[in-house]
Amino acid sequence: MGSRLTEEQADFVSAVRDFAKRECGTREQRDALTEGGRTAHSPELYGRLAELGWLGVCLPEEYGGAGGGLADACLFLEETSYGMVPCGGFVTTVIAAKAYEGFGTERQRSEVLGGAVRGDVLAIAMSEPGAGSDVGALRCRARRERDGTWVIDGQKTWISNAHCARSILLVARTGEDKHGGLTMFHLPTDTPGMEIRGIETMAGREVNDVFLSGVRLPADAVVGQVDNGWRQLMAGLNHERLFLAANMLGLARRAFDDAVSYVRSREQFGRPVGSFQALRHRIADLATEIECTRLLVREVALDCDAHPDQLFPREASMAKLKATEVAKRTALEGMQMMGGYGYTTEFDMERHLRAAVVSTVYGGTSEIQRDVIGKTYGL
Numbered sequence: 001m002g003s004r005l006t007e008e009q010a011d012f013v014s015a016v017r018d019f020a021k022r023e024c025g026t027r028e029q030r031d032a033l034t035e036g037g038r039t040a041h042s043p044e045l046y047g048r049l050a051e052l053g054w055l056g057v058c059l060p061e062e063y064g065g066a067g068g069g070l071a072d073a074c075l076f077l078e079e080t081s082y083g084m085v086p087c088g089g090f091v092t093t094v095i096a097a098k099a100y101e102g103f104g105t106e107r108q109r110s111e112v113l114g115g116a117v118r119g120d121v122l123a124i125a126m127s128e129p130g131a132g133s134d135v136g137a138l139r140c141r142a143r144r145e146r147d148g149t150w151v152i153d154g155q156k157t158w159i160s161n162a163h164c165a166r167s168i169l170l171v172a173r174t175g176e177d178k179h180g181g182l183t184m185f186h187l188p189t190d191t192p193g194m195e196i197r198g199i200e201t202m203a204g205r206e207v208n209d210v211f212l213s214g215v216r217l218p219a220d221a222v223v224g225q226v227d228n229g230w231r232q233l234m235a236g237l238n239h240e241r242l243f244l245a246a247n248m249l250g251l252a253r254r255a256f257d258d259a260v261s262y263v264r265s266r267e268q269f270g271r272p273v274g275s276f277q278a279l280r281h282r283i284a285d286l287a288t289e290i291e292c293t294r295l296l297v298r299e300v301a302l303d304c305d306a307h308p309d310q311l312f313p314r315e316a317s318m319a320k321l322k323a324t325e326v327a328k329r330t331a332l333e334g335m336q337m338m339g340g341y342g343y344t345t346e347f348d349m350e351r352h353l354r355a356a357v358v359s360t361v362y363g364g365t366s367e368i369q370r371d372v373i374g375k376t377y378g379l
Helices: 007-024 027-034 043-051 070-082 089-103 106-118 229-235 237-265 277-306 313-338 349-360 366-375
Strands: 122-125 141-144 150-156 167-173 182-188 194-201 204-217
Touching: 007 027, 007 043, 007 070, 043 089, 070 089, 070 237, 070 277, 089 106, 089 122, 089 167, 089 182, 089 229, 089 237, 141 167, 150 167, 150 182, 182 204, 182 229, 229 237, 237 277, 237 313, 237 349, 277 313, 313 349, 313 366
Parallel strands: 122 167
Antiparallel strands: 141 150, 150 204, 167 182, 194 204
């Protein structure tokens, strides 16, 4: 794709930008929508995005979606992130929705995908206190009863958006094989026996502990095939890593533009600080890194759309690694260039930093992404 968008995509990007400026273009608007920056998701604003039909950007038309591809979803994520639109629930929703699209029953797809288009938030529950990067080590167990129903016991942690989700795509152990004994389940958040408890972080309320005690699910709650959850998870890695990359690309662009705006206007020693070579070179390096990231993310998205049944472990991991590391670096450099003002809550740079630093951890750490890339070269 490079910098070339179709006419339809260009119009879509323009519409999202206009929405962002109108609905949350000022600090006062964003604070009102996010409890002063403590939350990343505004149900009120999310509902307006649903009314515009944008939440189904890459979901099938038969369920109310727009029928677009991953490239279109990446454009939406990049622009909403750049515009600081508080729709944090969209990332986990679209990742989970693609899993239901690929492996769910017709009833599940109709309920979940249709709901996502209308504004329902979805969450994914994989990580546990003892299972993070090593997903195969999870211990949350689903036991099948004689009547075919399932009983689930265990704990999940770091579950993004569980507190505002309509349902959770739960990964639980159903067999003893490390990777061959995992199964996906459709878990409505109002199911008895489940408790969602928020975890306070430096970015506010985003993640949660989920406790499951004797949770009962019907036989048809399985998403895909029993004991096939690992393969289903691997099939969705293109989606997860690309969407996270696009989200952080938008944040990197926003942090960069905020820094440039500041160094143009801030004067020391009789001239704008941006005119000093030390800062000019920093700006040049960051601009180059962001442009490289943009080209990478968009090219990988196009490749995935062109070959929907093919895995791109190297390319998707490269996109996630590059975008998150660049976002973190841009926010850190932006804070440094802004001096003390970058550290204050008066400006947005400290928010950019808080959002960026964790991006190299969730969805597969940078170390895991490098390991995946290295293995594709036979190392």
